[in-house]
Amino acid sequence: MQTYLAIQPLIALVAGILILIVPRLLNYVVAIYLILIGLAGLLPQLMNSGGM
Numbered sequence: 001m002q003t004y005l006a007i008q009p010l011i012a013l014v015a016g017i018l019i020l021i022v023p024r025l026l027n028y029v030v031a032i033y034l035i036l037i038g039l040a041g042l043l044p045q046l047m048n049s050g051g052m
Helices: 007-021 023-051
Strands: none
Touching: 007 023
């Protein structure tokens, strides 16, 4: 049985909470968020194309 974890809403929630707590972290939080979302989108495609 395969479980599906929605990582994007979880990352967005954590990023939003961090920005509310420490507004100075905005640049870092946005940068990390974009990197993680990009990796979350690319990794499944890279894992499936490994067998070409």
